Amino acid sequence: MRLAELSERSGVSTATIKYYLREGLLPPGDRISTTQADYGEEHLRRLRLVRALIQVGRIPVATAREVLSAVSDDTLDQNSRLGSAVGALPHGPAPDESDPATATARRTAAELQRRLGWTVPPEYPACRMLVASLAALVRLGYPCGMDRLLPYGRLAERLASHDLDLIEEFEAPTTQLEAAVALTVLYEPMLLSLRRMAHAQESARRFAPPGEAGPGQNREPGR
Amino acid sequence: MRLAELSERSGVSTATIKYYLREGLLPPGDRISTTQADYGEEHLRRLRLVRALIQVGRIPVATAREVLSAVSDDTLDQNSRLGSAVGALPHGPAPDESDPATATARRTAAELQRRLGWTVPPEYPACRMLVASLAALVRLGYPCGMDRLLPYGRLAERLASHDLDLIEEFEAPTTQLEAAVALTVLYEPMLLSLRRMAHAQESARRFAPPGEAGPGQNREPGR
DNA sequence: CACCTTGGATAGCCGCACTATCCAGCACTT
DNA sequence: AAGTGCTGGATAGTGCGGCTATCCAAGGTG
Numbered sequence: 001m002r003l004a005e006l007s008e009r010s011g012v013s014t015a016t017i018k019y020y021l022r023e024g025l026l027p028p029g030d031r032i033s034t035t036q037a038d039y040g041e042e043h044l045r046r047l048r049l050v051r052a053l054i055q056v057g058r059i060p061v062a063t064a065r066e067v068l069s070a071v072s073d074d075t076l077d078q079n080s081r082l083g084s085a086v087g088a089l090p091h092g093p094a095p096d097e098s099d100p101a102t103a104t105a106r107r108t109a110a111e112l113q114r115r116l117g118w119t120v121p122p123e124y125p126a127c128r129m130l131v132a133s134l135a136a137l138v139r140l141g142y143p144c145g146m147d148r149l150l151p152y153g154r155l156a157e158r159l160a161s162h163d164l165d166l167i168e169e170f171e172a173p174t175t176q177l178e179a180a181v182a183l184t185v186l187y188e189p190m191l192l193s194l195r196r197m198a199h200a201q202e203s204a205r206r207f208a209p210p211g212e213a214g215p216g217q218n219r220e221p222g223r
Numbered sequence: 224m225r226l227a228e229l230s231e232r233s234g235v236s237t238a239t240i241k242y243y244l245r246e247g248l249l250p251p252g253d254r255i256s257t258t259q260a261d262y263g264e265e266h267l268r269r270l271r272l273v274r275a276l277i278q279v280g281r282i283p284v285a286t287a288r289e290v291l292s293a294v295s296d297d298t299l300d301q302n303s304r305l306g307s308a309v310g311a312l313p314h315g316p317a318p319d320e321s322d323p324a325t326a327t328a329r330r331t332a333a334e335l336q337r338r339l340g341w342t343v344p345p346e347y348p349a350c351r352m353l354v355a356s357l358a359a360l361v362r363l364g365y366p367c368g369m370d371r372l373l374p375y376g377r378l379a380e381r382l383a384s385h386d387l388d389l390i391e392e393f394e395a396p397t398t399q400l401e402a403a404v405a406l407t408v409l410y411e412p413m414l415l416s417l418r419r420m421a422h423a424q425e426s427a428r429r430f431a432p433p434g435e436a437g438p439g440q441n442r443e444p445g446r
Numbered sequence: 447c448a449c450c451t452t453g454g455a456t457a458g459c460c461g462c463a464c465t466a467t468c469c470a471g472c473a474c475t476t
Numbered sequence: 477a478a479g480t481g482c483t484g485g486a487t488a489g490t491g492c493g494g495c496t497a498t499c500c501a502a503g504g505t506g
Contacts, residue, residue, distance in 0.1 A: 003484065011322070015465050018485075035471045035483050045363075052359040054463090055316055061463065079430055086419065092412060093278055099234070118424045126419035133413040136275040140268075140405060151385055152410075153417055155378050160421035162374055164429060182363060184422065187375075188415055189315055190356040194376055195414070196309065196349035198383035199407065201341045206387060207302055226453065238496050241454075258452055258502045277494090284494065 003029075006039045010047045017047065024065050025050050049182065057185035063090055071177045078173055085181050091125040095132045105134035108144065115146060116153045163187065226252075229262045233270045240270065247288050248273050272405065280408035286313055294400045301396055308404050314348040318355045328357035331367065338369060339376045386410065 007014045020026045026046055029037030050068070053059045059067070070076075070084035095102045106122070109131050113120060120127050137144045163183055170176040230237045243249045249269055252260030273291070276282045282290070293299075293307035318325045329345070332354050336343060343350050360367045386406055393399040 002482090004482080011319070013465080014484090016463085019464060022485090029484090031484095033472065033483095035485085036473090037484065048362055052363055056356055056359040058315070079426075082426065083423075086422070089419075091416070092281070096234070118420060120420045120423050124420070124423065126416045126423065129412055129416035130420065133279055133409060133416060136279040136409055137405075137413075140271055140275055140409075142402065142405060142409075148385075148389065152382070152414060153421075155382060156414070156417035156421040157425070159375070159378060159418050160425045162371075163422065164425050166371065179365065182360075182365060184419065186356060186359055186363075186365075188418075189352060190360075191375060191379070191414070191418070192411055193314070193349045193352035193356060194379035195382050195411075196312075196407065197341060197343045197347070197353065198376075198379040199309070199386065200306075200343050200347065200349065202380070202383045202387050203302075203305065225451095227451085236496080237453090239494085242495060245454090252453095256452095256503065258454085259504080260453065 001039050001044075003037070003039065006043060006047065009044055010051070012047060012051060020047070020050060020061075023061055025061065025068065049178065052182070053185055056189055058189075059090060059185065063088060067181055071181060072174060078177070081177055082180055085177065086184060087125050089125070089185065091129040092132050095128060095135055099135060099139065101138040102131065102135045104138050105131045108134055108138075108146075108149070111146065112149050112153055115150060116157070118153075159191070224262050224267075226260070226262065229266060229270065232267055233274070235270060235274060243270070243273060243284075246284055248284065248291065272401065275405070276408055279412055281412075282313060282408065286311060290404055294404060295397060301400070304400055305403055308400065309407060310348050312348070312408065314352040315355050318351060318358055322358060322362065324361040325354065325358045327361050328354045331357055331361075331369075331372070334369065335372050335376055338373060339380070341376075382414070 001009075003014050003017060007017055010017075017026065021028060026043060029039040029043065031037050046068075050064060053064045053067070054061060066088040067085045070081055070088055073081055073084070076084065095105070109127065110122075112118075122128070122131075134144055167176060167180050167183060170179045224232070226237050226240060230240055233240075240249065244251060249266060252262040252266065254260050269291075273287060276287045276290070277284060289311040290308045293304055293311055296304055296307070299307065318328070332350065333345075335341075345351070345354075357367055390399060390403050390406060393402045
């Protein structure tokens, strides 16, 4: 199919598709002539994935390119590719080493891992992200003792186990990797929205006057 | 204290503090003379909160202003303030109504709520965010049946219950609201990093050759 | 009294994600 | 065979968000 059709079927403007092609998020189409190229179903799939990562997963364009190129990097084995892809995801600002709260947070994270029996190395991006988040809480004076963190950790373990079961259902290596990335990234907003909904629900249950039916009202959505 | 000292103690440049003052994220200091103002510990606390929301929670400046002004809006009762504050948080792009996947996602979300016994109204921002995430998964052809979603929902319930226990420990109404916002926003990156770490851990446990100790290696952190 | 700092206002910068304009080469109609 | 309208590629521009730099006059300081 031509660019215009790809655009129509995906709902993405031709200008934006050209931009993604330039940025290497989408492989170029098969050249038919000097001024014409052909795109297949595979391009459509990939484009939809890119859009989902960028719009729903809120991943920067440059990051999406890194993630996707790691997925299809056939110089690495399956495991390394997954590591590279997930490691390339954004993971927030680096912890501020000049802040004493960071040191506290690092100790807390290490202790948490010990209690959970985890062995994720501290330089792993997700681990740094954990330290940065904990440091922010410490700095604000909110308690984040083991009693708070352990339940979160155990729930995370159950989520992960559940996610990997799902991923193992895919057979083809690249499909499996794509699924791993898509599920890591796209389940994140889902998980967060479920948590916020559960907050609303539970807070209504606890605090609302008996007459009211649902959670409290909210203001207009931002975007 | 003066602006310079506030800057030094918070680690935020004076230029940025001035910017926050302009944007209404920080109340103005007590004017001592035409050219001098005095800031107290409360300003420092608030500034740290703002920084955490923006840097760790990745909330846009304009949104942070809305959230914080809702927290201290004394024309509303406690419950409405919480609703406004959480409702003002970013919740991603609106679902694309022209896409049939959105309709599917909406039905799935409704069914999920029914099965969980939740009654969060569909116009609630978190609910729209859920629909948008589900629609993206549907569009990509990934299954998201009840068997996948229910466990996530039940885990979210347990997280929420745990979070509200923590929030109830705060006494003063405004402190409690601040805590609610801070914990909603700042626990999100923590939860996501724990999930990613658990992925790494579990994936190493399942797939790594017996000799290896920890999860697979990753590339350099982005920021 | 000379000098330095402060807070306030304004304008500028940078990165990111697009978007608009041009252009020459096809391809399909008539 | 000639017009006409699309095609893909290149390049430059736009809008926004989050700062950052510069300037200024009024105060405080030694």
